[in-house]
Amino acid sequence: MARFVLKTNINGEEREFLADERDSLLDALRERAGLMGAKEGCNNGNCGACAVVLDGRLVNSCCVMAAEVDNSEITTIEGLAEPDSLHPLQETFLENAALQCGICTPGFLMSAKALLDSNPNPTEHEIRWWLAGNLCRCTGYDKIIRAVQDAAERINS
Amino acid sequence: MVTTKKNADAIGTNGYRLIGTRPIRPDGTDKVTGRAAYAADTQMEGLLFARLLRSPHGHAKIKSIDASQALALDGVEAVLTAADFPGIEMSGNDRNGRPADNQWLQDNILASDKVLYHGHAVAAVAAKDPHIAEDALTLINVDYEVLTPVTDVREAMLDDAPILHPGMRTNVQASDVETDTERETNIAMHMRLERGDIKSGFDSADVVIEREFETSWYHQGYIEPHSATAFWNRDGKLTIWNSSQGPFVVRDATAKLLDIPIADITLIPQEIGGGFGGKIPMYLEPISALLSRKTGKPVRITMTREAVFQATGPTSATYNRIKIGAMRDGTIVAADAYLAYAAGAYPGSPVGAGVQCAFGPYYIENQRIDGYDVVTNGPKSAAYRAPGAPASEFAVEATINELSESLGIDSVELRLKNAIKEGNPNAAGVPMPRIGAEEVMEAVKNHPHYTSELQGDDVGRGVGFGFWHNAGLESGSTATINSDGSVSLIVGSVDIGGTRASLAMQLAETMGLSYEDIKPRVADTDSVPFTHVTGGSRTTFAGGWVAYELGIELREKMRERAANIWEVDLDEVEYSDDATITSKPDNEGNEREFTFVGLASKMASTGGQISATVSLNKTSQGAAYGGHIVDVHVDRDTGKVEILRYTAVQDVGTAIHPSYVEGQIQGGVAQGAGMALTEEYFYDDEGLLKNASFLDYRMPTTLDLPMIETEIVEVPNPGHPFGVRGVGEVPIVPPMPTIQQAVYDAIGIRLYDMPMSPRVVLEELLNEG
Structure with missing residues (x-):
């Protein structure tokens, strides 16, 4: 077991902490940095519950090694809201009841944010295509898609 | 029964102040900001990480x-095997007086003499770091004597099948049944329900159809793996933080297996990342607890996804045979069902519910x-969402769809003709109370989806119905x-999909307060009376009953307090629907009136804070019915079935929070679509599970489903103060037969084994040439 000092910028804050050379980024965020918002659903990139934005790119953090992210910029679900208000996606997820158990919600929100950042006016099919890497077992996706549509409208208005 | 602003006869327009509105859930902000604490998020000083060694056979x-x-x-700080359990008396009854075999419960958690499935846990390691615990697993040597497995339900029933539990005999729960109870067997139980005379019924039928069906193992597929952290302190007090649908049930079972008093355990339920029945059983808590006792430190175990598929969950794979006889006019005169459910390693498949529900939407005079x-x-x-019902009702609904074709009667009309009505006996012979089966079938018949024209090549439409008893x-x-003037509401039900909101709404409605006045919180097992699992579509029903009774009691106590302050008789004090408390003017003609807040502010100086605790066990849950319509397209080159349009109609009694009602229906449809089209377990000849991942166990994604239309029918349940019926389970029942019929309508091929995966559909198309 070999530890190393990981230096990253997480949600706008410079962080420095010990990680294990075998840690995934998800392990490091959760078990070493104490950021529990990204969830482990499968640990092999199939469910999207651990999605974060790494240097501007959406990734499944379970499929990135912690050692790869030295000096990177990472945005997690904990960095999505403003200090005094929610992100429009967070608002529309609540208004649409787009979550039931909530375990997949952080991953969906990060993926949807990455979509709207690159495509502010997606069609229903584009939303479905983009979110196909995020599994939800509670909702049948209907209200999640509607929440993303509503958020796009709110951001664009 | 006191209710507020209620119009009991209204169907579809409810007349309530709050019920039927769509407020934001109280736990919402935590869940969209990553703050909500789930079981795997449990952190504390000195935490050890445990991993389980599982059977490769x-x-x-x-x-x-x-x-x-x-x-x-x-x-590495400790290793645990089955030998570390205290060794309790292994028989006894559960809380409801049913036999509970604790040996099987314990052996499923950690195997003692035999492993009965691929992934069966045999040992656990606790270490300072999760990677060390994983390394340690490779250093445990288990010497196995490999036995022949049997994974198919019909093969397991054969006389020469490998026996899982030496000495097991069939428990027969029926009279006049010719079952060999002397033979060593894998058939743990045979039950029969019978009414009328099926022989004369079939003799009088004009048309008889008999078919065989199979369904696969299906996993609940919750996204959060099971997780449990335990700390066993030196004073013998055990604290557990876990993900469970039944914190109290797990607490009691843990106490039993560890041979300690229930009161020495505090179970603090964490947010729960889905369950659908699969987080009712206990898998991890006693292991975490015993490892904690060995090490003196808190121990967290979180399952891998592979272990979740191998060792938890799935609902039974089944083989079912259905025979239905009808007259030319469509009257069903006889029905016979043979249902064989694979229980997996230990007895306890949901075949009982499969039996109860098989013919649930219909009244059939002669049935067995x-x-x-x-x-x-x-x-x-x-358990998995309406456990046992999807398989048996699929078989019945598919047979009825064929019957409709044979008779030349529209399948919805055929169902309406035979629909179960108030007063008809159910399968067990108990008369049904007011139910909405006919209303649902009428709503399907009149739905614009059903009456629309279907266009295109290789497209088809299907209809199916479903029943669940809740x-x-x-x-x-x-x-x-x-x-x-705010009200703190603490509940024992873990909130798996918006029940904090639905329970707070029912208390607010009863008390005449605003939704925001009620502050709901899910409590630990020391803080609130025993509450059964969040499951069985029961939480909004049973918890709502409790909320209603709490509201009535708090109203009474506020009246009493006002009567004492005013020194008047209790019957001179009124609590009105806007939560003001009034009495007639005093002798000087001064008004006697308290606002709710005004009286609340005087509690401390007039006798202390007002609170109430209510514990109930209600059996008036009321049955639920759903009718589904689907349009599909079948790709003849790939065998892929695409769902083009889906409509789900359901009687929910009264929709407390319509968004969460719709969400439950949509989620049930999605899981049922997975059962119909893509989800299945692959076991090889050695009994090894070949697809224990989300990549290979193929659950529906955003691209596999369209928007799912819902139509809420409200036939209030007479057994609930607000008319609530359970909602969550029945929507998983109709999708299999509904989609099966649509595939037949599209390509003329009836498929009797689920799922209708692209491989299967393509093979059928190629065979057809």
């Missing part, structure tokens, strides 16, 4: 386990249903009025 004897090398690894609970080499089956069971809550 489908069926084997354990000859020996040597963990000495693992224990010698730096950073045989059910078999059969152990097989696989994970012990767990559950009541124990619930308890405490409500306390605070000095600013």
Whole structure:
């Protein structure tokens, strides 16, 4: 077991902490940095519950090694809201009841944010295509898609 | 029964102040900001990480386990095997007086003499770091004697099948049944329900159809793996933080297996990342607890996804045979069902509910249903959303769709003709109360989806119905009025999909307060009376009953307090629907009136804070019916079935929070679509599970489903103060037959084994040439 000092910028804050050379980024965020918002659903990139934005790119953090992210910029679900208000996606997820158990919600929100950042006016099919890497077992996706549509409208208005 | 602003006869327009509105859930902000604490998020000083060693075989004897090398690894603090359990008396009854075999419960958690499925846990390691715990697993040597497995339910029933539990005999729960109870067998139980005379019924029928069906193992597929953290302190007090649908049930079972008093355990339920029945069984808590006792430190175990598929969950794979006879006019005169359900490693498949529900939407005078609970080499089956119902009702609905074609009668008309009505006996002979089966069928018939024209090549439409009886069971809550007029509501039900909101709404409605005045909180097992699982579509029903009774009691106590302050008789004090408390003017003609907040602010100086605790066990849950319509397209080149349009109609009694009602229906449809089209377990000849991942166990994604239309029918349940019926389970029942019929309508091929995966559909198309 070999530890190393990981230096990253997480949600706008410079962080420095010990990680294990075998840690995934998800392990490091959760078990070493104490950021529990990204969830482990499968640990092999199939469910999207651990999605974060790494240097501007959406990734499944379970499929990135912690050692790869030295000096990177990472945005997690904990960095999505403003200090005094929610992100429009967070608002529309609540208004649409787009979550039931909530375990997949952080991953969906990060993926949807990455979509709207690159495509502010997606069609229903584009939303479905983009979110196909995020599994939800509670909702049948209907209200999640509607929440993303509503958020796009709110951001664009 | 006191209710507020209620119009009991209204169907579809409810007349309530809050019920039927769509407020934001109280736990919403935590869940969209990543703050909500789930079981795997549990952190504390000194935490150890545990991992489980699992069987690489489908069926084997354990000859020996040597963990000495693992224990010698730096950073490993303890190893646990079944020998570390205290060894309690292994028979007895559960809370409801039913036999509970604790040996099977314990052996499923950690195998003692045999492993009965691929992935069966045999040992656990606790270490300072999760990677060390994983390394240590490779250093444990288990000597197995490999046995022949049997994974198929019908093969397991054969006389010469490998026996899972030596000495097992069939428990026969029926009279006049010719079952051999002397033979050593895998058939744990045979039950029969019978009414009328099926022989004369079939003799009088003009048309008789008999078909065979199979359904696969299906996993609940919750996204959060099971997780449990335990800390066993030196004073014998055990604290557990876990993900469970039944914190109290797990607490009691843990106390039993560990042979300690229930009151020494505090179970603090964390947010729960889905369950669908699969988080009712206990898998991890006693292991975490015993490892904590060995090490003196808190121990967290979180399952891998592979382990979740191998060792938890799935609902039974089934083989079902259905025979239905009808007259030319469509009257069904006889029905016979043979249902064989694979229980997995230990008895307890949901075949009983399969039997109860098979003909649930219909009244059939002459019927017989045989059910078999059969152990097989696989994970012990767990409850899964309307457990047992989707398989038996699929078989019946598909047979009825064929019957409709034979008779030349529209399938919805055929169902309406035979629909079960108030006063008709159910399968067990009990008369049905007011139900909405006919209303649902009428709503399907008149739905614009059903009456629309279907266009295009290789497209088809299907219709199917479903029934589920729902559950009541124990619930308890405490409500306390605070000095600013807000009300703290603590509940024992974990909130798996918006029940904090639906329970707070029912308390607010009863008390004439605003939704925001009620502050709901899910409490630990020391803080609130025993509350049964969040399951059985029961939480909004049973918890709502409790919320209503709490509201009535708090209203009474506020009246009493006002009467004492004013020194008037109680019957001179009124609590009105806007929560003001009034009496006639005093002798000087001064008005006697308190606002709710005004009286609340005087509680401390007039006798202390007002609170109430209510614990109930209601059995008036009321049955639920759903009718679904689907349009599909079948790709003749790939065999892929695409869902083009889906509509789900359901009687929900009264929709407390319509968004969460719709969400439950949509989620049930999605899981049912997975059962119909893509989800299945692949076991090889050695009993090894070949697809234990989300990549290979193919659940519906955003691209596999369209928007799912819902139509809420409201036939209030006479057994609930607000008319609530359970909602969550029945929507998983109709999708299999509904989609099966649509595939037939599209390509003219009836498929009797689920799922209708692209491989299967393509093979059928190629065979057809």
